[in-house]
Amino acid sequence: MKCFYDHSQDAVGTCKSCGRGLSSEYLTDMGKGLACKNRCEDDVRSVITLIDRNVSTSAATSQILKRASLTGYGSAVFLTLMGVIFTLTGLGEPHIAFILYLGIGFLAYGGWTFVRAYRYAAIVAKLPAARGNNE
Numbered sequence: 133m134k135c136f137y138d139h140s141q142d143a144v145g146t147c148k149s150c151g152r153g154l155s156s157e158y159l160t161d162m163g164k165g166l167a168c169k170n171r172c173e174d175d176v177r178s179v180i181t182l183i184d185r186n187v188s189t190s191a192a193t194s195q196i197l198k199r200a201s202l203t204g205y206g207s208a209v210f211l212t213l214m215g216v217i218f219t220l221t222g223l224g225e226p227h228i229a230f231i232l233y234l235g236i237g238f239l240a241y242g243g244w245t246f247v248r249a250y251r252y253a254a255i256v257a258k259l260p261a262a263r264g265n266n267e
Contacts, residue, residue, distance in 0.1 A: 137168075149175035197256045204249025208242050215239030 133143040135155035143153030148165030149172040160167045164183070167176035215238030222232025 147172050147176070148179055194259070197259070201249060201253040201256050204245065204252055208246035208249055211238050211242030211245055213242075215242050 133153040135141040135143045135158060136152035137158045138155055141155035141157065144156050145159060145166040146153055147159070147168045148162070149167060152168060154166060154168060158169050160169045160173055162173065162176050162180060164180045165176050167173045215235050218231055218235030218238055220235070222228065222230075222235050225231060
């Protein structure tokens with residue numbers, strides 16, 4: 133590959149921001165990536181900072197996703213329990229059909245929430261393990 137700025141020179145790397153091939157004369161080494169000299173340094177610095185931040189927070193993100201999965205199961209249990217209570221109350225009080233319908237609605241929503249939480253947990257389990265995760 134030839135240098136984008138001087139086609140007579142071979143490129144020794146590519147800019148982390150724009151992807152252009154660069155010869156040693158037209159590049160700035162930013163430590164974790166190369167940048168077009170006097171053109172892309174700020175963008176490459178931002179990209180490097182973003183990558184570093186994502187790597188450092190990946191363990192916390194994994195924990196948050198797992199807790200969200202547990203919250204889904206907790207919600208499903210609560211909704212189902214409320215459905216059972218309202219349904220049994222509605223069956224005991226046949227003249228108040230609203231309570232029975234409310235119980236059936238809670239049961240249906242609790243079941244749907246459980247299925248959704250189960251699917252979410254399966255997706256979270258397939259995610260790659262985060263670096264720095266101490267589990």
